[in-house]
Amino acid sequence: MTEPQPAASQNGKPLVRCIGITKYFGGVLALNTVSLDLYPGHIVALVGDNGAGKSTLVKILSGIHQPDEGQIWVGDTEVQHMTPHYARQLGIETVYQHLSLCDNLGAAANVMLGQEPVRFKLGPIRLLDQKRAITEAKRRVNEVGVNLDDFQTPVRRLSGGQRQAIAIARATVKAHRLIMFDEPTAALGVRQTRATLDLIRRVANQNVAVIMISHNLDDVFAVADRAVALRLGRITLDKSLADTSREEVVACMTGMLFQKAN
Amino acid sequence: MHDRDALSESQLTGQPQAIPAPRDNPLRGLLRGNVRNLGLLTALALVLLILAIFSPTYMNIDNFIVVGLQVSYIGIAALGTAFLIISGNVDLSLGSIFGLCAAVAAYLSLSINPQLALLVGILLGGLLGLINGSMVWRVKISPIIITLGSLTIIYGLVLLLTGGYTIRGVPKDFGLIGQFRLFTVPTPVWVFLIFAVIAHFFLQTTTIGRHIFAIGGNREASEASGLRVRRLVLGVFMANGLIVGLAGVLAASRFGTASPTFGVGYELDVITAVILGGVAFTGGEGNIIGVVLAVILLGVLDSGLVALGVDPHYTYVVKGSALIIAVTLDQLAHERQEHFRTLLAMRERDRT
Numbered sequence: 011m012t013e014p015q016p017a018a019s020q021n022g023k024p025l026v027r028c029i030g031i032t033k034y035f036g037g038v039l040a041l042n043t044v045s046l047d048l049y050p051g052h053i054v055a056l057v058g059d060n061g062a063g064k065s066t067l068v069k070i071l072s073g074i075h076q077p078d079e080g081q082i083w084v085g086d087t088e089v090q091h092m093t094p095h096y097a098r099q100l101g102i103e104t105v106y107q108h109l110s111l112c113d114n115l116g117a118a119a120n121v122m123l124g125q126e127p128v129r130f131k132l133g134p135i136r137l138l139d140q141k142r143a144i145t146e147a148k149r150r151v152n153e154v155g156v157n158l159d160d161f162q163t164p165v166r167r168l169s170g171g172q173r174q175a176i177a178i179a180r181a182t183v184k185a186h187r188l189i190m191f192d193e194p195t196a197a198l199g200v201r202q203t204r205a206t207l208d209l210i211r212r213v214a215n216q217n218v219a220v221i222m223i224s225h226n227l228d229d230v231f232a233v234a235d236r237a238v239a240l241r242l243g244r245i246t247l248d249k250s251l252a253d254t255s256r257e258e259v260v261a262c263m264t265g266m267l268f269q270k271a272n
Numbered sequence: 273m274h275d276r277d278a279l280s281e282s283q284l285t286g287q288p289q290a291i292p293a294p295r296d297n298p299l300r301g302l303l304r305g306n307v308r309n310l311g312l313l314t315a316l317a318l319v320l321l322i323l324a325i326f327s328p329t330y331m332n333i334d335n336f337i338v339v340g341l342q343v344s345y346i347g348i349a350a351l352g353t354a355f356l357i358i359s360g361n362v363d364l365s366l367g368s369i370f371g372l373c374a375a376v377a378a379y380l381s382l383s384i385n386p387q388l389a390l391l392v393g394i395l396l397g398g399l400l401g402l403i404n405g406s407m408v409w410r411v412k413i414s415p416i417i418i419t420l421g422s423l424t425i426i427y428g429l430v431l432l433l434t435g436g437y438t439i440r441g442v443p444k445d446f447g448l449i450g451q452f453r454l455f456t457v458p459t460p461v462w463v464f465l466i467f468a469v470i471a472h473f474f475l476q477t478t479t480i481g482r483h484i485f486a487i488g489g490n491r492e493a494s495e496a497s498g499l500r501v502r503r504l505v506l507g508v509f510m511a512n513g514l515i516v517g518l519a520g521v522l523a524a525s526r527f528g529t530a531s532p533t534f535g536v537g538y539e540l541d542v543i544t545a546v547i548l549g550g551v552a553f554t555g556g557e558g559n560i561i562g563v564v565l566a567v568i569l570l571g572v573l574d575s576g577l578v579a580l581g582v583d584p585h586y587t588y589v590v591k592g593s594a595l596i597i598a599v600t601l602d603q604l605a606h607e608r609q610e611h612f613r614t615l616l617a618m619r620e621r622d623r624t
Contacts, residue, residue: 094495098498106496110490110497111493112485112494112556113490113556114489114556114557115485115489119486120493123482123486123493123494123497124494124497124498124499125498126479128479135478135480137477138479138482
């Protein structure tokens, strides 16, 4: 697995922009005027302590929560009211920490869920084209660089890494703008972590913007292009990884040396 | 196994395998999917064999038609419940819906066209199913509890409508459909068989069928994949109501009237059949063939014990035992499989 240089870098136009996002949960300030630009082919590592607002930001971008203030721009248009359905239409996908797979279905059914190939259509009745579903799913799983030979056994019988690949393959199918990974390596061993990080890089190389939430600085420095640290709902660091250090990232996450880091 | 799977640990290899890996070859998958069906078929064959030996009069077409008629109402309702349980839901009020649709159809036939009254009865079932589904969706607590409430409410409506008595003065035409026979087989049996075939193919080959499995397997994942979960769940509740309503009006038409005892306790028989048929109560697993086999097996047990001269009260003991034995065997097989997978995982761990 070669690790090509991050494509486009900051030069291209941002695919997705957050401007001044603020979110309250009741009286609690979860995000405080957060602004973030996301570029194609660029992996942003979102780091921060528990409760820093990482997941809230991801959920706002995927349409699950609505911001109280601020704007989301996708391409050249401002999105007024993001919903999960609309986010998906815009090509924004999320791979959650607890892989959202249907354990009772096979890999093909999971990858193609909601967009099954149809061989006959009569009103709401659509007959599944099982063969095409399998070839298509195979192609998509191969695209994320994983070979899988059984697409029909329930995925609960597959290994953690294979399941991860299926979840990512499904998300990448539609994510032509932004894909967000919530703790993608949390449940994985060393080798599988390595493979998953390679996979995330490959996804980014298809000119998609990537956000990766991680607690693990090794992962961040292994794969990301840019580190964004959140602390108590504010962005305390937003730097290219080349320009920062572990110490600075940790400091910005914990707030210990925040002054100095500036 | 070369670089087959970048994420699995199998490339390390070179070492002998202590435990043979469970190859998922197609034959194995086929057997695994249909173990319950084979079991049901074997049990059915066994029971019929015993009946053939000890009660020769049982084995004749006329008797089978009677048995078919006895199981058809439960069978029709079981199709809807199979869909619901696979989608991770259940509607306990089906017995009351059955009764109310029968009673309303019979009652309306006093004043309007009897066939139209039957149609209204069926549509009423759909409406009740939709109301149940909406409540289950809105209140977000177990469908068992919500529909337990509607079971009681709707039964109350049955009693209010009938005053606790069989409806009198129903016109003769009301029985046209239910008492009709095609090739000596009465309508309810045909309806059961035809709907079973439709339900089977619908569940196995359509996108909606696939999505019902997906929702039962993981509702959040289904939502995240853009499935219209709310619409699908409400649709399944409504379809279940319609088919239970159909069973109810067929019974009313067959008997030429309706009584407040119609459908009482059916929910237990139906759920027993569906679970015995291999549908997982937790959702996401099951097939219609198993459900149909279970319905037939329960019906044969019911009538067969009587034919053998056994005290009919034993049928409850036998049917309940069949259910417990079936799910216990399933669970044991599952645990064995888990144990096997644990050994396998340990082997993989030791290799790395």
